Amino acid sequence: MIEPFSQQTAQQRRLSEDWGFSSKSQGKRLLNKNGSFNIKRIGSSEWNALSLYQHLLAAPWWLFYLLVVVVFVGVNCFFALLYLAIGIESINGTNTGVWTTHFYQSFFFSVQTITTVGYGGMAPQSVAAGVVSSFEALTGVLGFALATGLLYGRFSRPSAKILFSQNAIIAPFEDGWSFQFRLANERSNQLVNLEANVIMSTLETVDNISKRRYYQIELTASRIFFFPLNWTIVHPITPESPLHGKTAADLEKLDAEFLVLIKGYDDSFAQEVYNPTSYKWNEIVWNARFVTPFYPSAAGDTIMDLGAINRYETVGRQA
Numbered sequence: 001m002i003e004p005f006s007q008q009t010a011q012q013r014r015l016s017e018d019w020g021f022s023s024k025s026q027g028k029r030l031l032n033k034n035g036s037f038n039i040k041r042i043g044s045s046e047w048n049a050l051s052l053y054q055h056l057l058a059a060p061w062w063l064f065y066l067l068v069v070v071v072f073v074g075v076n077c078f079f080a081l082l083y084l085a086i087g088i089e090s091i092n093g094t095n096t097g098v099w100t101t102h103f104y105q106s107f108f109f110s111v112q113t114i115t116t117v118g119y120g121g122m123a124p125q126s127v128a129a130g131v132v133s134s135f136e137a138l139t140g141v142l143g144f145a146l147a148t149g150l151l152y153g154r155f156s157r158p159s160a161k162i163l164f165s166q167n168a169i170i171a172p173f174e175d176g177w178s179f180q181f182r183l184a185n186e187r188s189n190q191l192v193n194l195e196a197n198v199i200m201s202t203l204e205t206v207d208n209i210s211k212r213r214y215y216q217i218e219l220t221a222s223r224i225f226f227f228p229l230n231w232t233i234v235h236p237i238t239p240e241s242p243l244h245g246k247t248a249a250d251l252e253k254l255d256a257e258f259l260v261l262i263k264g265y266d267d268s269f270a271q272e273v274y275n276p277t278s279y280k281w282n283e284i285v286w287n288a289r290f291v292t293p294f295y296p297s298a299a300g301d302t303i304m305d306l307g308a309i310n311r312y313e314t315v316g317r318q319a
Contacts, residue, residue, distance in 0.1 A: 180290065262275045
């Protein structure tokens, strides 16, 4: 039977504070598997250039390159139309013909101007064309400086690439049971002084009001100094644990979610990096044990198999 939160001790209640998600938060999950918050903001009435810059830094690579191409083509089309409005005869080295011929000549003259390539085949020969091409050259210098800064910012931004096991497990531990998941560094860089924080979130209905509760999960080891292999995070299910006496059906009823935050020092960037994720109640495998993902080679080296980070085996006894 699930113990009502209203009957828990004062110490336990101190552990069920907000943690930043509010007691009224509901929905599919609080934290997505990739570490992003499952929150969508609406109602903003103010355009924020810094916010746009942050979005461009955080956007997927394919979207970033697509935006660069779209903006590049769009700007050149805009200036090509300006040259057409002035007249194709204002650009030296062009040929007269149909409208499409004039447009592609204007477009490629715009590309040469904005990139400052200047092959020498075409050049402005009127005051109006010279003014537009001068403004376009300035636009190109500023635009490419901005794009270069964004590209450098994306490459230089410190970020951890930690591989988490797809599932958490309820596994034997000493004379009882434990909640476990594990992680490994997917990159070859050095991460040191890692720290783990795990919070259990539950949704309970009291007096017909649904409220979120949050509990700090105590770990056998919340910090390690070196991270060359995998790290198995273990929470013993003792009588003081919020998981004590709970079954899979209980966790489903409570809509339980385990919020994970891993913090460490990245030697490559000389900065602290963070990697969050979460496990929902339906991502927990009961009565299982992780399979060791590393082994010694014939040459005496230790081989870490990242593909085995998710492997587990079932155990005989039942939790």
